[in-house]
Amino acid sequence: MKIYIIGAGAVGKALAVCLQQQGKDVKLVRGHVEDGVPQKQKIALQFKDGTQIQEDVQVSTLKDHDLLDGLVVLTNKSFGNKALSEKLVTKAKDMPIVLLQNGLGVEQPFLGKGFSEVYRCVLFVTCQHSDENTISYKPVAESPIGTITQKSSNLKTVVDLLDTPNFKFVGEADIQRIIWKKAIANCVFNSICPLLEVDNGIFHRDEEVMSMAKRVIVECALIANKRGIDLGIYELEDQVLKISRMSDGQFISTLQDINQKRETEIDTLNFEIVRMAQALNLSEKVQETRLLGELVKLKSELARC
Numbered sequence: 001m002k003i004y005i006i007g008a009g010a011v012g013k014a015l016a017v018c019l020q021q022q023g024k025d026v027k028l029v030r031g032h033v034e035d036g037v038p039q040k041q042k043i044a045l046q047f048k049d050g051t052q053i054q055e056d057v058q059v060s061t062l063k064d065h066d067l068l069d070g071l072v073v074l075t076n077k078s079f080g081n082k083a084l085s086e087k088l089v090t091k092a093k094d095m096p097i098v099l100l101q102n103g104l105g106v107e108q109p110f111l112g113k114g115f116s117e118v119y120r121c122v123l124f125v126t127c128q129h130s131d132e133n134t135i136s137y138k139p140v141a142e143s144p145i146g147t148i149t150q151k152s153s154n155l156k157t158v159v160d161l162l163d164t165p166n167f168k169f170v171g172e173a174d175i176q177r178i179i180w181k182k183a184i185a186n187c188v189f190n191s192i193c194p195l196l197e198v199d200n201g202i203f204h205r206d207e208e209v210m211s212m213a214k215r216v217i218v219e220c221a222l223i224a225n226k227r228g229i230d231l232g233i234y235e236l237e238d239q240v241l242k243i244s245r246m247s248d249g250q251f252i253s254t255l256q257d258i259n260q261k262r263e264t265e266i267d268t269l270n271f272e273i274v275r276m277a278q279a280l281n282l283s284e285k286v287q288e289t290r291l292l293g294e295l296v297k298l299k300s301e302l303a304r305c
Helices: 010-021 078-088 108-112 155-162 175-196 207-226 233-246 253-259 270-279 283-303
Strands: 002-006 026-030 039-047 052-061 070-074 097-099 118-121 125-131 134-139 143-149 169-171
Touching: 002 010, 010 026, 010 039, 010 052, 010 125, 010 134, 070 078, 070 155, 078 097, 078 108, 143 155, 143 175, 155 169, 175 207, 175 233, 175 253, 175 270, 175 283, 207 233, 207 270, 207 283, 253 283, 270 283
Parallel strands: 002 026, 002 070, 026 052, 039 134, 070 097, 097 118, 143 169
Antiparallel strands: 039 052, 118 143, 125 134
């Protein structure tokens, strides 16, 4: 089966290289660019131990494809999902779609358009551009994939198609719990790190910053539990510290986006928690989560002025 990766950022490029190394038929598709000529790009993955792998990957745009006749993997920024779902409804509505994106509710535009087979993946890798076509890449753990909606049971097929030695995937029955757990961690990292302009390691290095993270965790966990997702405070704190230690020296994607004058994904993180709190009449319980989100949004807008 062909694999179309929509989103030619660091994650999309890393996945394309790993899949192509295993002989898979991979197409890397720019998510927001409509012009350009399809071409091969030499993309390299640089591992922490200094080793490197590289592949010549076919890169195109959506307008180059009348039909995406295979597995569609979304690694684009989630704020583009509404527009992307409208473009894909005639190209891939009946194809399996896997969202490799952070955040809560990022699948809703595709469910609203009636896509028949939708999966969510929670990524446990860190990667960022060293230069335009070199990715600094570190796998942390297997990335779980779970079913959101489907006509038939194809989760194993999807996992088998994407799983490679350097970019590992695993099937997960309770994907919503993992989505929430990672989303809460992202609410911490994607708001505090950009505002302080520091790397992900700050939380295990600085008790005062970790204290701020704990307050956000308490607010977010309350909303998760009210939504039927049972998550413990200490479990979430441990995850933040674990991620912080494993990605020490790495800069969170939101800070990279702000520095490169791009829109951030804060709407599907802090602000999605705020929206859910409002629906539960608990707005006063998420004040710090809201404030941090507002500051990130303002910082992003000022950077793009």
